[in-house]
Amino acid sequence: MFPACAVRLRALHILRAPRGGVLPPAGERRAAQKLFSSEKVIHKDRSLPNSSWNSDLKLMFDQFMKKCEDGSWEHLPSYGSRSSQIVQYFKEVFLETKLRKDEQMLSQARLFTRSYEDGLGFEYVMFHNEQEKRTVCFCQGGPYLQGPPGFLHGGSIATIIDETASMTAIIAGGIVMTVNLNINYKRPIPLCSVVVINCQVDKIEGRKLFISCDVRSIDEKTLYSDATSLFIKLDPNKSLT
Ligand SMILES: CCCCCCCCCCCC(=O)SCCNC(=O)CCNC(=O)[C@H](O)C(C)(C)COP(=O)(O)OP(=O)(O)OC[C@H]1O[C@@H](n2cnc3c(N)ncnc32)[C@H](O)[C@@H]1OP(=O)(O)O
Numbered sequence: 001m002f003p004a005c006a007v008r009l010r011a012l013h014i015l016r017a018p019r020g021g022v023l024p025p026a027g028e029r030r031a032a033q034k035l036f037s038s039e040k041v042i043h044k045d046r047s048l049p050n051s052s053w054n055s056d057l058k059l060m061f062d063q064f065m066k067k068c069e070d071g072s073w074e075h076l077p078s079y080g081s082r083s084s085q086i087v088q089y090f091k092e093v094f095l096e097t098k099l100r101k102d103e104q105m106l107s108q109a110r111l112f113t114r115s116y117e118d119g120l121g122f123e124y125v126m127f128h129n130e131q132e133k134r135t136v137c138f139c140q141g142g143p144y145l146q147g148p149p150g151f152l153h154g155g156s157i158a159t160i161i162d163e164t165a166s167m168t169a170i171i172a173g174g175i176v177m178t179v180n181l182n183i184n185y186k187r188p189i190p191l192c193s194v195v196v197i198n199c200q201v202d203k204i205e206g207r208k209l210f211i212s213c214d215v216r217s218i219d220e221k222t223l224y225s226d227a228t229s230l231f232i233k234l235d236p237n238k239s240l241t
Pocket residue numbers: 082086090162163166170174175176177178179180207208230232234235238240
């Protein structure tokens with residue numbers, strides 16, 4: 001259905017999620033790594049610790065990197081823009097010619113959550129558990145994300161929930177878009193604190209993927225928000241515009 005992309009998503013799976021802890025054949029893994037290697041040189045992985053990370057974020061990063069050692073969890077790298085091969089495929093299959101022509105605008109595009117300087121916006125790292133179809137995101141929301149004084153803006157909370165839920169849906173279903181996101185904001189989130197966003201696939205029905213999430217303090221005592229979302233797998237035979 002998604003020829004070029006299927007290869008890449010398969011590569012993502014090979015690199016990310018050996019099912020049941022069984023590694024795919026070495027040759028297949030090397031080929032998948034090769035597919036990704038040129039991009040890794042160009043783009044900096046923004047999900048690795050930097051000097052703006054507070055001790056809570058570093059601690060959670062270290063704890064989950066340890067959990068990755070037995071293969072049950074996988075660290076998801078994150079770059080300033082989406083993979084050039086996926087973007088190319090997306091443009092070719094889903095964008096009208098007139099939009100595709102605006103190459104300059106598209107070449108300047110950045111992933112919204114990675115468009116701030118270190119420490120000012122979203123500092124986050126995600127880990128995925130293939131067996132549980134679950135993604136966790138540890139996020140430290142910086143001072144440029146303020147809504148009420150001292151607290152995060154609700155739109156920034158929606159953004160990081162959507163980004164975590166969409167990663168969960170992309171891993172489970174390929175190229176998807178959010179069609180519905182319902183959030184209950186239960187407690188305000190202090191600026192610069194670290195929260196954990198836990199997303200899981202509840203159900204897949206044809207092209208529909210139902211994802212639920214909650215946002216908690218890292219000691220899990222405070223439930224800040226919960227959310228449900230619906231993603232639709234894009235149909236390459238339908239134009240987006
Ligand atoms: C690394 C890779 C990066 C690749 C790119 C990854 C991007 C991820 C980005 C992060 C997330 C985002 O920000 S996404 C950006 C925000 N979202 C959007 O802009 C999406 C706008 N919506 C759309 O363009 C469209 O709805 C589509 C293309 C998503 C789907 O349109 P479609 O293909 O025509 O599908 P359609 O027939 O309408 O719907 C399919 C089925 O879903 C149901 N359905 C549709 N909408 C809803 C809804 N709100 N609530 C309930 N059900 C719904 C329909 O009834 C139907 O059910 P049935 O009759 O079959 O039962």
